[in-house]
Amino acid sequence: SQTIHQWPATLVQPVGSPLSLECTVEGTSNPNLYWYRQAAGRGLQLLFYSVGIGQISSEVPQNLSASRPQDRQFILSSKKLLLSDSGFYLCAWSVLQGPYGYTFGSGTRLTVV
Amino acid sequence: AQTVTQSQPEMSVQEAETVTLSCTYDTSESNYYLFWYKQPPSRQMILVIRQEAYKQQNATENRFSVNFQKAAKSFSLKISDSQLGDTAMYFCASMTSGTYKYIFGTGTRLKVLA
Numbered sequence: 001s002q003t004i005h006q007w008p009a010t011l012v013q014p015v016g017s018p019l020s021l022e023c024t025v026e027g028t029s030n031p032n033l034y035w036y037r038q039a040a041g042r043g044l045q046l047l048f049y050s051v052g053i054g055q056i057s058s059e060v061p062q063n064l065s066a067s068r069p070q071d072r073q074f075i076l077s078s079k080k081l082l083l084s085d086s087g088f089y090l091c092a093w094s095v096l097q098g099p100y101g102y103t104f105g106s107g108t109r110l111t112v113v
Numbered sequence: 114a115q116t117v118t119q120s121q122p123e124m125s126v127q128e129a130e131t132v133t134l135s136c137t138y139d140t141s142e143s144n145y146y147l148f149w150y151k152q153p154p155s156r157q158m159i160l161v162i163r164q165e166a167y168k169q170q171n172a173t174e175n176r177f178s179v180n181f182q183k184a185a186k187s188f189s190l191k192i193s194d195s196q197l198g199d200t201a202m203y204f205c206a207s208m209t210s211g212t213y214k215y216i217f218g219t220g221t222r223l224k225v226l227a
Contacts, residue, residue, distance in 0.1 A: 032213055034213075043117075043218055046214050046215065049214065051213065059214070094213075102158075102160070104158035104159075106155070106156065107156045
C-alpha cells in the first residue's frame with residue numbers, strides 16, 4: 001500500500017535560520033507531489049508541485065523553494081526564515097490528475113520566532 | 114480564476130442529527146471535479162467524497178452525501194447521523210480537469226455535540 005511520510009511534526013525556528021522539511025512516498029512510482037501551506041483561519045494554499053524528478057512548479061513567489069532529488073522525495077527549503085513563514089505545511093501526492101484526490105501527509109507545524 | 118467559497122466558518126450539530134455544510138464555487142471550465150476533505154484535530158487531511166462535474170447523480174459515501182447543483186455552482190455536504198468523530202474542519206475543493214491543482218475553500222469548523 002502507498003504511504004506518505006512527512007517530518008518533522010513540529011518545528012520552532014528563529015527568524016533568519018534555514019529550513020528543510022522532507023516528504024517521502026512509498027509504494028508508488030512517479031507520483032505527483034505537492035506542498036501546501038495552511039495559515040491560521042485560512043484555507044490551503046498551494047506552494048509547489050512536481051510531476052517528476054527535478055521538475056518544480058512554483059505557485060506563489062515567496063521565501064521558500066522546493067526540490068525533488070529522487071522520484072519519491074520532495075523537500076521544502078528556505079535559506080532564511082521570516083515570521084510570515086509560520087504555518088502548517090502539508091505534503092501530498094497523487095498518481096493521476098482527475099477525480100482521484102490527493103493523499104496528504106500528517107503535516108508540519110512551523111513556528112518562526 | 115477559480116474560486117471556492119465556504120460561507121460558514123463554524124457550525125455545530127447534535128449527535129445523531131443531520132447537518133449540511135455549504136460550498137459555492139466559480140469556474141469557467143466545463144470539465145472539473147469537486148471534493149470535500151475532512152481535517153480532524155490530528156490535522157491529517159482525509160478525502161471524504163468527490164464528484165465529477167459531468168455526472169448528474171449526487172455522490173454518496175455511507176453517511177456523507179452531496180447536493181451538487183451545477184447551474185447554481187453549489188456543492189453542499191450533508192452528514193447524516195452525526196457522530197462525535199465527525200468533529201473536524203471541512204474543506205471544499207475544486208480541480209479543473211487537466212490541471213494538477215486544487216483550489217480550496219477556507220473551511221468550516223464542525224463540532225458535533227454529545
